[in-house]
Amino acid sequence: MEIVLVGNPNVGKSVVFNSLTGVGAISSNYPGTTVEYLKAEVLMGGKKVTVVDLPGLYSLTAGTEDQMVAARMLHSSRPDCVLVVADATRLEPSLVLIFQLLELGYPVLVAMNLMAVARKRGELDIKALSSILGVPIVPTVAVTGEGMEELVKALVNCESRPSDFRVSYDSHIEAYLEVMKRGLGEISLKYAPRGASIKLLEGDENFTEGVPKELPQQVRRLREEFRKEHKEDLEVHINRDRYGEAGRIISEIVHPRPQPRTRGQKLSDLTMRPATGIPIMFGVLIGVLLTIILLGSWLEGMLLTLYGDLIGNFFIDLGNAIGGDIGPALASGLNLSIQAILAIVIPYILLFYLILALLEDSGYLPRVVVLLDSVMHKIGLHGQAIIPMLVGMGCNVPAILATRVIESRREKLILATIIIMAVPCSAQMAVIIGTVGKYGGLVYVAAILLILLGLVLLLGLLLHRALKFEPTSLMVEIPDLSVPRSRNVITKTWMRVKEFFLVAFPILLVGSIVLELLSAYGILQSLVDPLSFFTVGFLGLPAIIIIALIFGVLRKEMSFQLLIVLFGTADLASVMTVEQLFVFALIMATFMPCMSALAVMIREYGLKDSLKVTFASITLAFALGGTAHFILSSLL
Amino acid sequence: MVSENVEEYLECIWELTQGGTPARTTDVAKKLKVSPASVTEMMQRLDASGHITYEKYKGATLTETGMEIGSRIKRKHRLLERFLVDVLGIDNEKSHDEACRLEHMLSDESERRISQMMNNPTTCPDGDPIPALDQLCLRGPDDDSSVLSDLDEGSQGVITHLSCDDPQKIRRIIAMGFVPDRCLKVEEKLPLGGPILVKVGDCRVALAKEYADLVHVNTKRRCGKRQRHRGG
Structure with missing residues (x-):
């Protein structure tokens, strides 16, 4: 049995999916969080069920690429049940989507989500709605799990009992539908004839396949005729009738109570009005950075001290117990790997993801989209590009995937280049803060961040000029502000950082042991010396830094972690000057994408463009590093 | 379908009537580089086929059908110019001549896709406006809007x-x-x-x-x- 989850963006589909399957789909309070479909197989009431979560869509005949992808996925599947996750607080768009699914003859089950909020706003007669639409409806509050048991029960019994509900269209349109149905004749279609006829009239290419050739031509004629007579496009009128129907149904089943303006709404207004919104935005941004820097370095210090106290001489003893050259190398490799995790992943990366999750779930991010839209236009993008950039401050991999919400390939490419080259991911931030931030102070961090900001603007301006055509425009739904749920924040954070422990730690461990061995046998130095004209001469860094840079390609944070291993101490100030740390952090901040980011970029943008960006960022990183070294050394 | 020649005339008349005055025979003749006599003859034929309204000493104005064709061809022309200059890097002069020939062959579908690919530019390389696709655009019955x-x-x-x-x-x-x-x-x-x-x-x-x-x-x-x- 196959179930497909469908719904408008930002109605909580991913939360429903998670509680149905136990699989982690990331959910946030803004439209477009899910850009890829997710699939999971679960046992439900003794039946093996495949559950598919589609990206959100407003209409089955949509104009944007991401929604067309979702619509196409629905076309290509033959679900036994379409679970529509509806938003009880914004019923109209959900109903319009349900109409379209019913017309096409899909077996539909509705999860009426966000019931808790809807109940506060008034009465919603679920039973009446269910009998009007002729489909079962289960009221749910997915974030608390309310109604989920009933939903599972209903899903297992989701029989394909087509509903006989119909939207009553304008009599003229109804007449056209008859013409279409006659034209379709006896051809067996995937869809109910009425639904297929409507989609034909709407000119949806997904439905013209397998249809007699003369029908699309006839549709063109009918559309023209309709336009002349009604002074309105047929497609517009079809939707006018759908929303009209939705409005009539809502007036029957919803009895709203007058709402006092809540404090949340007032705050929501303040965050969007430019006069107050822009200061709030800067406040939030600076607050986030300061929290990560100050709280992060405090955490790092505390964790390392605690760890030092806890292990005492354990690893030295362990090394001696194993004996030989290999013993101390193994022991110190293990020790330093653990220290590296404690010094970076927990204080900076975990903290960043926690804050990002809070921001995402509060619904604050779309406000930034609106406020920065006109600035973003200057660099050839529009406001929505902000979200992939912010996601990129966590990790570039989901950020590159998130560029799918941008429609034009040109803008996607600008955005991806900026993300790869100039937006520091959490690992890069950790490198910046943990090295020059810790030993040189906030000024250096600010300097690097300003350089990066300058790069964002410069790259945007250049690419905007280099890649021609007009920029596209913003259109996005702005969700209400809401209080983040601790459960969602914590699971989301864990899902995002777990690979730092599960994937990165083993690599780091092996890498450090190998390096320890190489240096124990004195081979390491001879490996790095040939390149010292570059590292020492041009960049003014210790020759051994090349190892850190190479590992930085694998994972960004590893370059910093390996510094600890390479120098055999977590106190970097004893081995490098502040200027050297600055140069190193600057290089790492703009260095080439890590392996996973590169792989995703190749998948999304092709090999050629990815290699160009990679090459450009390596050149840029070393050019910046060399220049910084030159300036700093001539100043001092 | 109308002939290329008719399209060319309608495009020209469309442009000349942009100021709000009828297009005079002499101006059309000058622009299309043909004799005024053949313009007059063509004008009468276009009047008969319902593409324009022609009054002998005043000139020609487009009917609704004439307008649709004329502005569409102009749209294709300017869109193509923009495409040739921006995407293919051809210089302005050449792009004009080439667009003149291509405008008659370009299908509506390709026109739509070119426009979309360039994110619906509104001006041609010389800065003249690209006429919007007006056939969908209808004044609503409600004029208070x-x-x-x-x-x-x-x-x-x-x-x-x-x-x-x-x-x-x-x-x-x-x-x-x-x-x-x-x-x-x-x-x-x-x-x-x-x-x-x-x-x-x-x-x-x-x-x-x-x-x-x-x-x-x-x-x-x-x-x-x-x-x-x-x-x-």
């Missing part, structure tokens, strides 16, 4: 119609709930040409001027009162 992007903060109204140049864009705004007869309220207009925040139904949408320009709203009609449509 104003364009959404012109409304002040706080104003409310009912959507009367959508004027459209690109079916893709229309689908997008329909999908966001901008559909005739629905109510909306302008909540916030961001400065510096920023987006407009609109509450439509229960949803709040931020949309750029480009989209807001397509939505026509009557602020005098009361919200909440739905017009029943015939048929329903």
